[in-house]
Amino acid sequence: xxxxxxxxxxxxxxxxxxxxxxxxxxxxxxxxxxxxxxxxxxxxxxxxxxxxxxxxxxxxxxxxxxxxxxxxxxxxxxxxxxxxxxxxxxxxxxxxxxxxxxxxxxxxxxxxxxx
Amino acid sequence: xxxxxxxxxxxxxxxxxxxxxxxxxxxxxxxxxxxxxxxxxxxxxxxxxxxxxxxxxxxxxxxxxxxxxxxxxxxxxxxxxxxxxxxxxxxxxxxxxxxxxxxxxxxxxxxxxxx
Numbered sequence: 001x002x003x004x005x006x007x008x009x010x011x012x013x014x015x016x017x018x019x020x021x022x023x024x025x026x027x028x029x030x031x032x033x034x035x036x037x038x039x040x041x042x043x044x045x046x047x048x049x050x051x052x053x054x055x056x057x058x059x060x061x062x063x064x065x066x067x068x069x070x071x072x073x074x075x076x077x078x079x080x081x082x083x084x085x086x087x088x089x090x091x092x093x094x095x096x097x098x099x100x101x102x103x104x105x106x107x108x109x110x111x112x113x114x115x
Numbered sequence: 116x117x118x119x120x121x122x123x124x125x126x127x128x129x130x131x132x133x134x135x136x137x138x139x140x141x142x143x144x145x146x147x148x149x150x151x152x153x154x155x156x157x158x159x160x161x162x163x164x165x166x167x168x169x170x171x172x173x174x175x176x177x178x179x180x181x182x183x184x185x186x187x188x189x190x191x192x193x194x195x196x197x198x199x200x201x202x203x204x205x206x207x208x209x210x211x212x213x214x215x216x217x218x219x220x221x222x223x224x225x226x227x228x229x230x
Binding site: 031032034038041042043044045046049051087089093094095098099100101102103104105107108110 | 157207223
């Protein structure tokens with residue numbers, strides 16, 4: 001079945017460090033891929049997305065490229081800030097029989113950035 | 116105005132009680148969801164409704180009963196609460212079913228604690 005695997009956290013970095021959070025997926029179709037972010041005490045919000053192979057999603061300095069050959073969608077940022085501290089979720093959305101789509105999440109990776 | 120609002124934000128109750136969580140979206144979306152987030156932050160879909168019709172029903176105990184009086188509302192009723200039901204429950208909406216490239220809009224969550 002469809003699934004998402006992302007690296008376990010927590011990831012602890014100093015401000016201005018480079019960030020990579022790995023994400024790989026298993027899907028039977030051609031899913032869209034997403035990164036969502038959850039700040040403390042809040043709901044999830046979309047960070048970026050990519051809907052087909054080789055697409056690059058980007059937002060707020062974060063980037064991720066949809067790699068079909070490696071079934072990956074790794075999240076990167078060149079210089080993290082304290083305000084980036086949050087839990088990051090990789091997710092895929094695929095079409096199922098019955099014509100509905102379902103968003104499947106990875107386990108989440110907590111990022112802590114220190115000054 | 117909050118796009119997806121759920122109440123209450125916190126719910127503390129005793130084992131065996133029955134409780135409800137309410138969700139409303141003012142985005143005009145057709146599709147609404149309930150997700151459960153456990154203590155390790157893992158998010159799993161529970162239900163989805165499209166225009167008041169149930170379209171996704173994952174393996175959830177039948178003590179959980181969603182109700183959608185109209186497409187803007189999706190409430191979750193839980194009977195005979197158990198300790199394992201303690202979690203954060205998120206409501207979400209999306210414009211329509213089958214749109215795999217569209218993001219979900221999440222509420223801020225209801226933290227349920229069963230004592």
